[in-house]
Amino acid sequence: MTNLSAFTAALARTGQRRVLVLEGDDAWTETQLARLSAALPGDWLTVSERPQGEQHFLPAAVRTLLGREFTHAVFDARDGFAADALAALAGTLRAGSWLVLLTPPWQRWAAQPDNDSRRWSDRPEPIPTPHFVRHFIACCLEDDAVLHWRQGEPFQLPTPPDGPAWCMASGEPEREQQQVLDALLSLPRGTAVVTAPRGRGKSALAGMLVRRWPGAVLVTAPAKAATMVLAQHAGEGFQFIAPDALVAALQQNTLAGYDWLIIDEAAAIPGPLLRRLLAGFPRVLLVTTVQGYEGTGRGFMLKFCASVPGLRTFSLEQPVRWARYDALERFIAALLLFDDDDFRLRPAGECRIAPLTQRAWRDNPGHIAALYRLLSGAHYRTSPLDLRRMMDAPGQRFAQALAGERPAGERPAGALWLVEEGGLSTALSAAVWAGFRRPRGNLVAQSLAAHGGSPDAATLRGLRISRIAVHPARQREGIGAQLIAWAQANAHPDCDYLSVSFGYTPELWRFWQRCGFTLVRFGSHREASSGCYTAMALLPLSAAGHALAGHEHQRLRRDATWLQPWIDEELPVIPSHQATLNDEDWRELAGFAFAHRPPEACIGSLNRLLLAADLALPALRRWFSGQQQGEEGRKAQVKQLRQEVGLALASLDPERGKALQSNIAALQFF
Numbered sequence: 001m002t003n004l005s006a007f008t009a010a011l012a013r014t015g016q017r018r019v020l021v022l023e024g025d026d027a028w029t030e031t032q033l034a035r036l037s038a039a040l041p042g043d044w045l046t047v048s049e050r051p052q053g054e055q056h057f058l059p060a061a062v063r064t065l066l067g068r069e070f071t072h073a074v075f076d077a078r079d080g081f082a083a084d085a086l087a088a089l090a091g092t093l094r095a096g097s098w099l100v101l102l103t104p105p106w107q108r109w110a111a112q113p114d115n116d117s118r119r120w121s122d123r124p125e126p127i128p129t130p131h132f133v134r135h136f137i138a139c140c141l142e143d144d145a146v147l148h149w150r151q152g153e154p155f156q157l158p159t160p161p162d163g164p165a166w167c168m169a170s171g172e173p174e175r176e177q178q179q180v181l182d183a184l185l186s187l188p189r190g191t192a193v194v195t196a197p198r199g200r201g202k203s204a205l206a207g208m209l210v211r212r213w214p215g216a217v218l219v220t221a222p223a224k225a226a227t228m229v230l231a232q233h234a235g236e237g238f239q240f241i242a243p244d245a246l247v248a249a250l251q252q253n254t255l256a257g258y259d260w261l262i263i264d265e266a267a268a269i270p271g272p273l274l275r276r277l278l279a280g281f282p283r284v285l286l287v288t289t290v291q292g293y294e295g296t297g298r299g300f301m302l303k304f305c306a307s308v309p310g311l312r313t314f315s316l317e318q319p320v321r322w323a324r325y326d327a328l329e330r331f332i333a334a335l336l337l338f339d340d341d342d343f344r345l346r347p348a349g350e351c352r353i354a355p356l357t358q359r360a361w362r363d364n365p366g367h368i369a370a371l372y373r374l375l376s377g378a379h380y381r382t383s384p385l386d387l388r389r390m391m392d393a394p395g396q397r398f399a400q401a402l403a404g405e406r407p408a409g410e411r412p413a414g415a416l417w418l419v420e421e422g423g424l425s426t427a428l429s430a431a432v433w434a435g436f437r438r439p440r441g442n443l444v445a446q447s448l449a450a451h452g453g454s455p456d457a458a459t460l461r462g463l464r465i466s467r468i469a470v471h472p473a474r475q476r477e478g479i480g481a482q483l484i485a486w487a488q489a490n491a492h493p494d495c496d497y498l499s500v501s502f503g504y505t506p507e508l509w510r511f512w513q514r515c516g517f518t519l520v521r522f523g524s525h526r527e528a529s530s531g532c533y534t535a536m537a538l539l540p541l542s543a544a545g546h547a548l549a550g551h552e553h554q555r556l557r558r559d560a561t562w563l564q565p566w567i568d569e570e571l572p573v574i575p576s577h578q579a580t581l582n583d584e585d586w587r588e589l590a591g592f593a594f595a596h597r598p599p600e601a602c603i604g605s606l607n608r609l610l611l612a613a614d615l616a617l618p619a620l621r622r623w624f625s626g627q628q629q630g631e632e633g634r635k636a637q638v639k640q641l642r643q644e645v646g647l648a649l650a651s652l653d654p655e656r657g658k659a660l661q662s663n664i665a666a667l668q669f670f
């Protein structure tokens with residue numbers, strides 16, 4: 001272990017960080033870990049599903065470490081591989097650090113269920129992840145800088161890294177930081193954004209702006225703990241305000257005299273909230289990471305920044321927390337396919353559509369990796385969890401639009417990712433409709449049952465378009481529509497529909513509409529993550545699919561008058577203005593009163609009940625006048641609503657109410 005200390009000293013001197021993989025059984029691994037931490041002093045952080053020691057974090061808690069720094073870390077992949085947590089963790093390690101990765105013995109790892117898969121596979125039980133394990137092993141073996149210590153074999157350290165001594169930044173702005181700072185200090189008005197990968201000195205730069213700006217600057221971020229670096233570089237002028245307090249202060253007009261608002265980790269703040277903040281200050285600086293822990297950074301660039309007029313964009317390339325060509329950063333980029341060099345080039349030439357299956361991760365990994373890179377470059381939602389889903393979750397299918405000369409010169413210009421859904425039993429689908437059951441997966445199929453009017457909706461089989469993206473340099477050339485037409489023509493004969501669930505924008509809806517989709521659902525509130533309403537649409541393929549799409553679209557039209565007041569966006573359907581209670585309303589109201597259907601899924605029928613029945617219904621009136629309280633208050637209010645609606649049905653038609661009640665009660669046993 002003396003050699004290890006010398007090696008680590010060489011890492012610190014050259015500004016490098018390294019990966020050490022410990023492959024073995026639990027007892028052996030624990031012994032080696034104890035030896036390592038005894039030999040290498042410093043603050044060791046452990047990320048593991050198993051509780052151990054003081055500096056221990058569960059993978060799900062690693063996000064809270066953003067903005068903090070550590071010397072060494074252990075990432076325990078023996079029970080599950082939380083790829084997003086690994087990416088977040090790697091960014092927190094200083095120059096001279098080790099990232100020790102614990103794996104089970106490789107020969108049994110591929111067949112072992114991965115606990116993390118429950119987060120992304122839509123399966124209730126953990127599943128094995130052979131493609132990811134294979135890819136991980138290949139990344140380790142291909143990279144000379146990754147140290148691999150296998151149980152039963154001697155551990156040999158290579159020669160320590162050599163090279164010029166690395167100097168920690170002095171406290172004064174680095175060259176790149178200075179250039180951005182000069183531009184910001186002379187910005188007369190408007191919005192600027194600084195994006196960069198981890199550890200490039202973005203937060204420090206924002207702090208330097210606070211220190212150098214002659215007037216008042218306000219700083220906000222999703223968590224104050226993540227602004228430590230910014231505060232340190234800002235000095236006494238640092239003034240922090242939480243985003244919700246900031247919105248409240250803007251509404252009350254109590255903020256005056258601030259020249260700048262700095263929003264650190266801006267990608268973690270929902271778009272509509274950001275938009276409100278931009279309007280409140282003469283100058284705004286948005287700071288965000290473009291790669292890594294969640295895919296939100298690039299999405300932020302793509303979706304939000306494209307909509308800000310006159311935005312000034314800056315980026316930082318040189319790492320500050322570690323030296324250039326750092327081995328850990330390179331390993332993580334290769335493992336999680338962060339490198340996007342391919343994406344920067346325009347894929348030129350005619351396109352042909354070609355299918356791909358998960359087998360490509362074995363047979364032609366370069367090909368399918370290019371597809372993932374296109375998705376993560378062009379689609380705002382793509383994250384390392386998608387990479388894992390794409391590799392190993394069951395029921396996934398892919399197609400790509402390949403541009404260029406066959407075969408060597410071809411590159412993907414468009415990517416389509418499909419997921420098989422539906423096929424639930426009649427009883428389970430009806431139990432989903434009633435709100436009694438919500439098994440994992442089947443996003444659109446279950447949502448059609450749970451929020452729509454057809455108890456058997458989830459029995460149909462669909463292919464959900466999980467993602468579609470066309471290279472930005474090739475959009476509006478018909479490639480997206482070509483991919484959808486391919487999916488339509490190549491769907492399995494027992495597939496009833498293609499479906500899509502998307503964050504509604506009028507432009508995106510126009511695309512789906514042009515591809516032949518029918519709108520069947522529009523959410524009643526904006527999603528916090530995207531700031532958009534969720535919309536769902538179907539492209540029917542079979543007679544049953546046509547019937548379902550037609551029925552759900554008519555239902556949406558019938559409910560549109562009542563749904564519109566909940567939504568501050570024009571609903572893209574023509575309301576049909578029907579105010580009488582029909583059989584379907586009766587069934588739905590019974591599903592609400594005697595089962596667990598949420599009120600938001602019954603907005604139309606509840607309103608028609610108010611109009612049709614000559615009853616007081618005070619709780620219902622209160623609900624629609626918007627007098628709702630917090631979570632606990634809401635629960636009590638919904639309970640009261642259910643009772644009131646049950647009584648109303650019994651008083652309107654006691655026989656019918658009773659019959660529906662007993663039918664619905666039977667559903668809870670499925």
Ligand SMILES: CC(=O)SCCNC(=O)CCNC(=O)[C@H](O)C(C)(C)COP(=O)(O)OP(=O)(O)OC[C@H]1O[C@@H](n2cnc3c(N)ncnc32)[C@H](O)[C@@H]1OP(=O)(O)O
Binds near residue numbers: 465475507
């Ligand atoms: C499930 C999900 O993935 S939802 C998210 C969809 N993906 C994204 O938002 C990623 C970023 N966007 C993209 O990759 C692309 O813009 C896509 C996939 C949405 C569309 O692909 P494209 O190849 O650009 O669309 P395509 O050229 O086939 O358009 C067909 C028609 O749709 C309509 N359309 C497409 N994009 C737009 C737009 N931005 N605004 C208005 N209409 C549009 C047009 O009518 C167009 O026909 P036209 O150009 O002759 O007028």
Ligand SMILES: Nc1ncnc2c1ncn2[C@@H]1O[C@H](COP(=O)(O)OP(=O)(O)OP(=O)(O)O)[C@@H](O)[C@H]1O
Binds near residue numbers: 169171198201289
């Ligand atoms: N010019 C500088 N002088 C001294 N230290 C610096 C300078 N720039 C950055 N640093 C330090 O380098 C480290 C990384 O900087 P910073 O946290 O600003 O990077 P970042 O790009 O915001 O990283 P992350 O995405 O991980 O939050 C911090 O410890 C910071 O204090």
